[in-house]
């Protein structure tokens with residue numbers, strides 16, 4: 001029997017990288033899975049790649065009022081929800097001088113405000129044995145070039161793990177963060193292959209374990225946090241980051 005048998009899981013940003021690999025692991029463990037993304041085409045491509053029955057929902061994670069409609073669409077499909085992985089993110093990295101108020105508002109809407117309102121909208125659907133996983137980043141703990149605003153948005157998101165655990169304890173909902181370090185995904189593909197390889201090499205040198213992580217390694221950690229194996233784990237952050245968030249480098 002799979003570790004997530006009978007559970008229903010929503011993953012935001014499930015068309016690529018950590019979200020897609022988590023969908024794959026959740027399905028393999030017996031869960032019913034829904035993924036979101038901004039494009040119908042990329043959602044269809046993810047469903048083809050996973051070769052499994054999957055609910056695909058077009059939804060922009062930066063659309064704050066849209067979170068209530070996402071919850072309503074899910075409620076129309078499923079009797080309950082046991083797992084929410086808030087994974088979609090705006091990963092804009094810019095030097096201080098380049099930030100506009102509009103870009104600042106957009107990254108905070110996507111990474112901080114909308115996830116809160118998604119949780120709020122899903123409250124009636126969560127079962128009494130639910131797990132919320134908030135995907136943070138090592139940038140919440142460690143200063144990185146051009147990552148001031150991104151890091152602040154992720155630090156805020158991860159702080160929800162503490163506040164929401166307290167507030168939702170009587171709903172039977174556990175809330176934890178999952179904090180990746182540098183991980184090979186499509187996040188840097190807009191840079192082009194050469195620049196991406198150079199950035200990966202720069203990042204690799206900063207990781208105490210001397211390598212980048214894989215999306216599968218993050219997905220397996222997500223399975224643990226999603227499953228009842230972690231039933232006594234609440235309000236904390238699991239760092240899957242090669243040690244970069246905790247150790248000096």
Ligand SMILES: NC(=O)c1ccc[n+]([C@@H]2O[C@H](COP(=O)([O-])OP(=O)(O)OC[C@H]3O[C@@H](n4cnc5c(N)ncnc54)[C@H](OP(=O)(O)O)[C@@H]3O)[C@@H](O)[C@H]2O)c1
Pocket residue numbers: 012013014015016017018019020036037038039042043059060061062086087088089090091110135136137138139179180181182183184185186187188
């Ligand atoms: N990779 C790393 O090194 C790393 C390190 C630390 C933290 N993280 C965190 O890990 C998470 C996943 O990142 P990844 O590296 O797997 O990135 P990725 O491969 O680029 O995948 C990002 C996913 O999020 C979706 N997405 C992006 N913006 C969205 C929006 N506004 N609304 C809905 N979906 C959206 C994308 O779907 P569509 O494009 O189809 O909409 C895609 O499915 C993020 O929270 C990121 O901050 C990653």
